[in-house]
Amino acid sequence: xxxxxxxxxxxxxxxxxxxxxxxxxxxxxxxxxxxxxxxxxxxxxxxxxxxxxxxxxxxxxxxxxxxxxxxxxxxxxxxxxxxxxxxxxxxxxxxxxxxxxxxxxxxxxxxxxxxxxxxxxxxxxxxxxxxxxxxxxxxxxxxxxxxxxxxxxxxxxxxxxxxxxxxxxxxxxxxxxxxxxxxxxxxxxxxxxxxxxxxxxxxxxxxxxxxxxxxxxxxxxxxxxxxxxxxxxxxxxxxxxxxxxxxxxxxxxxxxxxxxxxxxxxxxxxxxxxxxxxxxxxxxxxxxxxxxxxxxxxxxxxxxxxxxxxxxxxxxxxxxxxxxxxxxxxxxxxxxxxxxxxxxxxxxxxxxxxxxxxxxxxxxxxxxxxxxxxxxxxxxxxxxxxxxxxxxxxxxxxxxxxxxxxxxxxxxxxxxxxxxxxxxxxxxxxxxxxxxxxxxxxxxxxxxxxxxxxxxxxxxxxxxxxxxxxxxxxxxxxxxxxxxxxxxxxxxxxxxxxxxxxxxxxxxxxxxxxxxxxxxxxxxxxxxxxxxxxxxxxxxxxxxxxxxxxxxxxxxxxxxx
Ligand code: N01
Numbered sequence: 001x002x003x004x005x006x007x008x009x010x011x012x013x014x015x016x017x018x019x020x021x022x023x024x025x026x027x028x029x030x031x032x033x034x035x036x037x038x039x040x041x042x043x044x045x046x047x048x049x050x051x052x053x054x055x056x057x058x059x060x061x062x063x064x065x066x067x068x069x070x071x072x073x074x075x076x077x078x079x080x081x082x083x084x085x086x087x088x089x090x091x092x093x094x095x096x097x098x099x100x101x102x103x104x105x106x107x108x109x110x111x112x113x114x115x116x117x118x119x120x121x122x123x124x125x126x127x128x129x130x131x132x133x134x135x136x137x138x139x140x141x142x143x144x145x146x147x148x149x150x151x152x153x154x155x156x157x158x159x160x161x162x163x164x165x166x167x168x169x170x171x172x173x174x175x176x177x178x179x180x181x182x183x184x185x186x187x188x189x190x191x192x193x194x195x196x197x198x199x200x201x202x203x204x205x206x207x208x209x210x211x212x213x214x215x216x217x218x219x220x221x222x223x224x225x226x227x228x229x230x231x232x233x234x235x236x237x238x239x240x241x242x243x244x245x246x247x248x249x250x251x252x253x254x255x256x257x258x259x260x261x262x263x264x265x266x267x268x269x270x271x272x273x274x275x276x277x278x279x280x281x282x283x284x285x286x287x288x289x290x291x292x293x294x295x296x297x298x299x300x301x302x303x304x305x306x307x308x309x310x311x312x313x314x315x316x317x318x319x320x321x322x323x324x325x326x327x328x329x330x331x332x333x334x335x336x337x338x339x340x341x342x343x344x345x346x347x348x349x350x351x352x353x354x355x356x357x358x359x360x361x362x363x364x365x366x367x368x369x370x371x372x373x374x375x376x377x378x379x380x381x382x383x384x385x386x387x388x389x390x391x392x393x394x395x396x397x398x399x400x401x402x403x404x405x406x407x408x409x410x411x412x413x414x415x416x417x418x419x420x421x422x423x424x425x426x427x428x429x430x431x432x433x434x435x436x437x438x439x440x441x442x443x444x445x446x447x448x449x450x451x452x453x454x455x456x457x458x459x460x461x462x463x464x465x466x467x468x469x470x471x472x473x474x475x476x477x478x479x480x481x482x483x484x485x486x487x488x489x490x491x492x493x494x495x496x497x498x499x500x501x502x503x504x505x506x507x508x509x510x511x512x513x514x515x516x517x518x519x520x521x522x523x524x525x526x527x528x529x530x531x532x533x534x535x536x537x538x539x540x541x542x543x544x545x546x547x548x549x550x551x552x553x554x555x556x557x558x559x560x561x
Pocket of ligand 1: 059063149189190211386387506
């Protein structure tokens, strides 16, 4: 193999991987176990993906750390000790680096290198990847482990170049510490990211102005140090847990499932019950799982949403600010990705925090010294954009992906993403996605989901090898049926109602499609297994032969590895 980061290299491996985040590393591990050669290209200078890029103040995971861990290795689970219930970004990144070192995975990764195109050579039956550093690599199979939330979005407010202060996007945070002491800081966005950053930045900045477009529901995380006996218990149960978790809706365990409808309780009982859940902390595992039907029934949803609105009024002292923080009645709780927080609503009681409504008076432009909205100018020395991502499809569509006969991913997704099981796209053979649209992905514990996807992909690659075949492709019919099923499942819930990134509403012009599969991780994983056992129903498996297509792929002057 060629050395790292040399220009114009050519390599041929069994499997090419885009991304060395949590998914890319597990894929490399699995391929190594099989004796297959692999090469991953990673845009960052280190491993970690999401946790490499998102270094903003307050960044931490909102799935319990013990569950937001790899599960493929009992030894790894025994070795690693999480310090907090919800680990912060530096600890998560240390963990991912530990995994990369522990399993010697870095040697198959080329860092600081972004994949720009992936073209399939039909005759050679090979994918060719090209990168922004001039690399060319070919392989029979290609796996896109590019992340669901990896293309940051910053609204194109005019005047950014005029702004004389510093500005940041939370997903492209500097590696060195940013000191906001003594500064007037503005933050745009109150999604999960803004909600984590706002309390931390407000504690440091001279003044923090929060520009809020849509108020969000959030619940206390109740983060805390993990006790040694909790660690030990999880480690002792790890092997069992790994199996249990595959039979759960969100690939998480350890929280009680709802047993009754809210109308079965009196108002006093409801209040006491929801109060108990609020004290315990958490949102998907707590408030949203308090009563049956919260995700599907307006009335059931309203009970929980009203409870949070009451809490906001109870916590926030200024009634006008509290009213502004209350999500509108037509926004179901849970229909935007539910955040959890540490002292979010309490932060608005601080003297140095101002909440600005940019729904009714939108941001018009940045100026030399701040932000101008439709009715006021706010003087700022620094601006933080916590404005999210072009989720689930943005990163993939930024790569020029081309299958046989010039058929591109852009063609395939012109009317929104279509996939079979979120794993493959019809017309693009031997190209797999991890946590693609149409899979549980962001509606599940992402690590369990990426392990399940990777295991399934390894299964089909093994199967092809064992049966003397070398090509797999999703059929059009299976894809159409899956897309329809995914849509029907979502439409039976309140999920598509919100203008969320789940439906692409945050990106101007993006086709509105509810992208994740919301039928449950358990049901999805069982279906994937059943499809495999049924001879990969809905996939076409064939033999094409072909070779390395070495000469064809090699550009003038490029050197072979
Ligand atoms: O992004 P978002 P995020 N003018 O899209 C606002 C994951 N995550 O980075 O709601 C003014 O949710 C926008 O307003 P509105 C998690 O899956 C995980 O916060 O569209 N405001 C919204 O308030 C999460 O869901 C973790 O009206 C504008 C905000 O920007 C996902 O990442 C932690 C605007 C964007 O919110 C994305 O979260 C953090 C404009 N022109 C994130 N444009 C953990 O697991 C946008 N906004 C810990």
